[in-house]
Amino acid sequence: MALLRPQLQKFLSTKLQTCTSSGFKPTKKYTCPKKARTRCCSAIAIDAPSSVTGLSGVRWGSTTRQGPREEMEDDVVVRSDGLGGFSFAAVFDGHGGLSSVKFLRDELYKECVAALQGGLLLSGKDLKTITEALQEAFAKADMKLLNRLEISEEEDESGSTATVMFLGNDMLFIAHVGDSCVVLSRSGKPEVLSNPHRPYGSNKASLQEIKRVRDAGGWINNGRICGDIAVARAFGDMRFKTKKNEMLNKGVVEGRWSEKFASRVEFKADLVIASPDIFQEALGSDAEFALLASDGLWDYMRSSDAVTFVRNQLRQHGDVQLACEALAQAVLDQGSQDNVSIIIADLGRTDWQNLPLQQQNFVYELGQAFATLGIVSVGIWMSAQLSL
Incomplete structure (x- = not known):
């Protein structure tokens, strides 16, 4: 629900207190433990610090915040060298350990620079050629x-999305593997530019991943590949690639499935892949900023709310780094259960200082308030009926 004005918040608070005193207790909203909210990993921006104007006036902000997780397995990279007139920005969301993320933050950049011929292919804007290069x-x-x-002394089953x-000046290319997402703000309206690769859901991208996994000989259990991993594309994850049979036999030993079941499984391809989806987006005069973030943001905040939040931050102070950090803290305060990694590229085309703060529609807010009160009233009535 969008944030309400102070008057409506006070009005709702008074009503909810009255309802609670009458015996009805609203569901408690989860709040991250104070200790978890204060844990923060500073983002690493190479050759493109957020306070410095870079390519064509672009200003960068980046941050990683640890949520209520035992480990911080995310990382971000921003680089403005090696690709001609283009900058490189990436979010890595790791799982099963940090080693895959640590390896990728440098190696993936190197491979992209080599495949794209130092940015020459990007400047050519031939999507087919660029797609083939990035897939390679x-x-x-x-x-x-x-x-x-494989050669690690310790058993390492880590992996990472990317x-x-x-x-560039007038063009944005995206190479996407996993469940992070890029959203472009066009005059305050969000344009979602990538789809999560997940083995569950009814959207087109998810259905394609589910079919691909099953065609490869795998199965989906509770939204997870082989009951294990909830993302269908990632780097690393040997047990779903080079060690699929070992994973299958290990499952028998651990009692996760029967030997009879395992004997019927025939793997035909990798269950998890690192093949990227490639997108191309022209940047017109209405393009304000690009927001790239891990699912720790998008699973708990709508793209429209994230865009509005960043726009209002930039109107207030114009500092993209502060806006980035505030957005991360806001989603953690809203109850995100994951680590949060964010990169924002302010394209330098918007005069934030002279743009008025976006106001919520009062009629809409009032409708939300009464809808909330209606839900509370129904809850009170149901509680009363059940107690009869």
Whole structure:
């Protein structure tokens, strides 16, 4: 629900207190533990610090925040070198350990620079050629990572998603693997530019991933591949690539499935892949900023709310780094159960100082208030009926 004005918040608060005293207790909203909210990993921005104006007036902000998780397995990278007139920005969302993320933050960039011929292919804007180059770069990076994990002295089943932006003067290219997402703000309206690769859901992207996993000989259990991982595309994750049979036999030993079931399984391809979706987006005069973030943001905040939040932040102080940090803290305060990683690229085309703060529609807010009160009233009535 959008944030209400102070008058309406006070009005609702008074009503809810009255309802609570009458015996009805609203559901408690989760709040991150104070300790978890204060844990923060500073984002690493190479050659593109957020306070410095870069390519064509672009200003960068980046941050990673640890949510109520045991480990911080996210990372972000922003680089403005090696790709001609384009900048490289990436969010990595790791799982099963940090080693895959640590390897990818440098190696994926190197492979992309080589495959894109130092940015020459990006300048040519031939999407077919760029797609082939980036698919090759991602495949090479994944192969190198798998080899590294294979020779590791300790058993390492880590993996990582990766969503990369290649930002130029008038064009944005995206290479996407996993469940992070890029949203472009156009005159305050969000334009979602990537779809999460997840083995559950009814959207087109999810249905394609579910079919691909099953065609490869895998299965989906409770929204997870082989009952294990909830993302269908990622780097690393040997047990779903080079060690699928070992994973299958290990499941028998651990009692996760029967030997009879395992004997019927025939793997035909990798269950988790690192093949990226490639997108191209023209940047017109209405493009304000690009927002790339991990699912720790998008699973708990709508794209429209995130865009509005960032716009109001930039109107207030114009500092993209502060806006980035405030957005991360806001979603953690709203109850995000995941780590949060965010990169914002202010394209430098908007005069934020002279743009009035966006106001919520009062009639809409009032409707929300009465809708909330209606839900509370129904709850009170149901509680009264059940107590009869």
